Amino acid sequence: MTSEDEDTLTKKMSQMSFSQARDLKAPGKEETVSHPVGRGPEFVRAAFNTEGKSPLVSHFLRMKGLTYDAGQLIWMQRVEIDKLPEIDATTYRDVIGESSKTIRKIKKNFTDMYKSNLRHSHKFMQEQQEILREHMRKQSALLANKKEVKRLSDLIIMEQRKSEDSVSAGADLAVEAALMAQD
Known part of the structure; x- marks a missing residue:
């Protein structure tokens, strides 16, 4: 459509009544009317x-x-x-639009929170695996030392054979100290 045709159309529309001009509008540009919310x-x-x-x-x-x-x-x-x-009451279109915005916002917040939790979970799992590897390395180093294993075994056996009234031999503390001493 050329600008000359548009000018002619504009002149015609200004001379017509509103209802006639509305009928002349392009078919794809109809405004959808929404009912007000409520009664x-x-x-x-x-x-x-x-x-x-x-x-x-x-x-x-x-x-x-x-x-x-x-x-x-x-x-x-x-x-x-x-x-x-x-006339200025909110319409169903407005309510649906606001609901859609709220749903998109909630979905985005959920997705962001889910991704953040996945990152934290992955980081926590890596830390736990590193701690486990370090513990396994110390355990292997301790078990490689035959004299220390013999001493700890004797402490554990003494702990099992002691009576309820006697003082603890401290086998658990000795095993923990031996593991911490391994580098």
Whole structure:
């Protein structure tokens, strides 16, 4: 579409009524209307005098051949809109949009927290594996020393044979000290 065509279209749209211009809009650019959250419009049933001052009703009745009989009023029941919802009330589209934003935010926070926990868990596992390797190295070094193994074995056997009243031989402390002394 050239700029000349656009200018012509703009002039035509400015001269038309709003409803005609709305019908002329491009089909893909229709604005979707969303209902306000909460109660909709409130309706009231009302009695309507067909012989009132409305020229439109009088014309309609005359065209249908429904004439007025003297002394007789014709009342019809009709439904009127009593109260419309507020214009600036939040709509379902707004609520859904906010919910979607909140869901995306929660999902992002969860993903970030999950990744952070994975990193901390991986770091903790590496530290534990390093501690285990160091312990296994010290244990192997201790078991390679035959004299120290013999001394610790004797302490453990003495600990098992002692009576309940006697003083502990300290086998557990000796084994721990021997492991710590290994480098």
